[in-house]
Amino acid sequence: MLKKKAKITYEYSSDGIKQSILRNARGIGLPDGWAKQIAKRVASDVDKWIEDKEIVTENDLRKQLIAELKDLCPDLAYAYQNHDKII
Amino acid sequence: MCIATVILAGITQASLQLGLGGLILLYHNSLGRHRRRKTRYLAKNYIIGSCAITFLMVCALCFLIGNFFSGALATEWLVICVGIMVASGLIMLLLYYRKGRKSTELWLPKSITRFIQRKARTTNDGIEAFSLGLLSSFAEMPFSLAIYFVVANCVLNMSAGWQVFAIVLYTILTAVPLVILKIFIKNGRNAVEAQKWRVNNKVFSKLFSGSAFMILAMFILAFWVM
Numbered sequence: 001m002l003k004k005k006a007k008i009t010y011e012y013s014s015d016g017i018k019q020s021i022l023r024n025a026r027g028i029g030l031p032d033g034w035a036k037q038i039a040k041r042v043a044s045d046v047d048k049w050i051e052d053k054e055i056v057t058e059n060d061l062r063k064q065l066i067a068e069l070k071d072l073c074p075d076l077a078y079a080y081q082n083h084d085k086i087i
Numbered sequence: 088m089c090i091a092t093v094i095l096a097g098i099t100q101a102s103l104q105l106g107l108g109g110l111i112l113l114y115h116n117s118l119g120r121h122r123r124r125k126t127r128y129l130a131k132n133y134i135i136g137s138c139a140i141t142f143l144m145v146c147a148l149c150f151l152i153g154n155f156f157s158g159a160l161a162t163e164w165l166v167i168c169v170g171i172m173v174a175s176g177l178i179m180l181l182l183y184y185r186k187g188r189k190s191t192e193l194w195l196p197k198s199i200t201r202f203i204q205r206k207a208r209t210t211n212d213g214i215e216a217f218s219l220g221l222l223s224s225f226a227e228m229p230f231s232l233a234i235y236f237v238v239a240n241c242v243l244n245m246s247a248g249w250q251v252f253a254i255v256l257y258t259i260l261t262a263v264p265l266v267i268l269k270i271f272i273k274n275g276r277n278a279v280e281a282q283k284w285r286v287n288n289k290v291f292s293k294l295f296s297g298s299a300f301m302i303l304a305m306f307i308l309a310f311w312v313m
Binding site (some may be wrong): 022023024025026027028029075078079082083084085086087 | 104105108109111112114115116117118119120188190191192193195200203204275277278279280282283286
């Protein structure tokens with residue numbers, strides 16, 4: 001699996017997704033246990049989604065992450081959705 | 088009249104949004120990577136940095152006006168400042184926030200916002216947070232420079248004891264939104280809640296900033312120019 005951003009292609013990492021979710025979850029003050037559960041579940045769902053795809057863009061991946069997070073933790077989904085829209 | 092001008096100018100500058108946005112970014116990214124205590128330390132340094140540039144700018148302009156404008160700005164210069172403030176007020180009302188988006192993105196060069204975003208993500212120690220605070224306030228200079236000139240001019244019209252008080256008061260007033268955000272997050276809220284509040288009240292902040300610039304411009308026109 002590969003993901004592509006600004007014409008640079010690099011390997012998809014499930015662990016990277018988990019770490020990113022954990023960082024953002026801590027950023028909004030979620031308890032560690034809950035954050036880990038969310039990270040594990042979302043990473044596994046994204047793994048399944050990406051399985052049959054040869055190449056995806058960073059943007060597609062983010063959209064998928066947001067869609068998965070919306071049900072589990074709306075605040076976390078909001079953080080992903082708006083991380084580059086604050087200033 | 089001088090103190091009233093300083094207070095009004097402080098409130099006007101406090102209504103600018105870049106510093107607040109930078110602090111929200113810093114809080115969100117830092118809480119994800121560090122302990123709360125370290126995040127509080129970084130936020131404190133950010134606020135001190137923001138205050139430092141405000142304080143130094145007013146002092147530097149006092150020095151400039153004192154030495155090169157013979158102690159006070161001429162009426163023509165004040166009129167130019169009023170013109171810039173009216174233009175800034177209109178920009179605040181019409182352009183400051185990017186249109187048609189449910190966000191608080193500002194009409195600033197993308198390179199500046201990206202740089203601040205990147206720095207907020209990677210800030211790890213106090214001095215970096217301090218320089219980020221400096222930078223965020225400095226990036227607002229196109230809007231705040233005219234205000235700084237007016238404040239420096241007012242300060243020079245005061246007696247020596249009041250001059251220090253006025254500069255300190257102005258600096259504190261400009262930091263009030265940052266301190267409120269710090270208290271908000273210290274009381275268990277998070278950066279997302281703060282950002283949601285900003286998005287929901289975007290029209291209010293736009294009107295507030297625009298009106299503050301206009302009122303300050305009229306105030307200078309009425310009491311300092313005429």
